[in-house]
Amino acid sequence: MGTTSAPNVRRSAGAGAARRPRTAALAWAGAALTAALLLPVWPALRISDGGDTMGYLDLAEGEPLTISYVHSIDHLPIEENLVVRDGRLVVDSTRLRQFGAGMGQIPGEGTGRADGEWWVVENMGRDIGTELTIRVGAPAVDHRIRTPGAEVRLSPCLAAHRVHVRPVRLPTLLLPFSGVPAPEC
Template identity: 30%
Template sequence: MKHLKVMVLVLTIAAVLLWTVNIDVLAVRLGEDMIYAIRMNEEKSFSIRWTHSVEKEEWEEFFQFEGENINLDSTRFKTFGAGVPNNAGTNSFIRDGWVYMVNINRYVGDELTVRSGKTTGHRLIYQRQMFPLPYQQNSYVICRERIPFASYLFHTISKNM
């Protein structure tokens, strides 16, 4: 009986800790639903990659968290098209068939809204892992959040079932 009480006490303490210890996640929401809760570490950058709907070429924008705020750091694309600035940032160059524009440093805010298309194949990339953002009627919202570790575990387990 004494062992049972000790085990119940240990499990209770563990449960409380799981709900009181918060972690940083790169959150992707669709409305109120959290689509992805990606555990963040020291890496503060991520990118959004897609196929341009007109040019049919790959585009990628690189973002950096500065605290809770998101800044557009750089972009790369295969070809110039309508609406593409001829210069952005402090430097532009071509490497491996990509046109790069770097050091853009454009403040986005504490959320990045992404609208995916039916044929654009949007995806978020964090630490070389790709997270698809398939076409939806509503926009995705990407931000940094602090959530209880228990919520993160629940989300991760439920998404992998």
Template identity: 30%
Template sequence: MLALGCSMAWAGDARLQVLSDDDTLLVELPMPEGERWCLEWNHSVTGIRVQDCYRHDQGRMVLERSHQPDFAAGLGHVPGRGRQVSDGQGGYWIEEINEPVAGNRYRLRVGSDRVDHRLLHEGRRISLSALAAGERVTIHLRTPDTTP
């Protein structure tokens, strides 16, 4: 279920929200315990596809893994932060990052259509660039114990 510009309630359930700078709800997805999603985009210099993948883990947004097709500017594995494994196609995954995201939210300046920031969830791609290119948004895992 995708909600654009309106609030939808899942009583007692967690949800992933994308909010504009003025707190307008752009996207809202049910996100039960254990559910996974990714933020995917095209690297602004090389155009390669990059992914950061998260999961809902006991009420926390946790960065689980990251996919990087090469070592482009600003990309790469940091020793001690997960483990790097080949993706079998010339790129690599950084697995087992398992870092909780502070406050279950982070700010993102959404890229242009060329960068095309998009959420991947249950086989769907939701383009944040189509909704808010050039704007700052907050990506927030809202849980029942989170204040509105």
């Protein structure tokens, strides 16, 4: 009986080399995809209580951010309107019902005008830096953070806490987990 032997197969040096560029291309593509998912590109606001991140709010450069509350002395509402410019928070305008302690127009900063029941100071351009710290008032003060897509009520759960608001950029990978901050009561 005869035996059958496997044909002698030889690979040329070129065959292995042909696979290496394809493997390298896949590795580069995987690295590029990973970098794209981890690269911080999406603008947002990080809301934190002390050092603990509570969550994020979508906020593109130039979109309005409002901090609203009720003045502790005259018990009337106040709205501070800010925007993010070059990664910094800038107070754009203030709306208030009447001048109270520490409120009103500062000479040379913006222009004031009446708007129905409100007094509005516009075009303030007051740069307050890369982070805003809010000392949250009692529930009657009703501190809130509002963006075009969300509102977060701070006073019911965080009275007397220091809440930090900071413009950040989020990686795509974090977007599904960056929901609206919900303070725990």
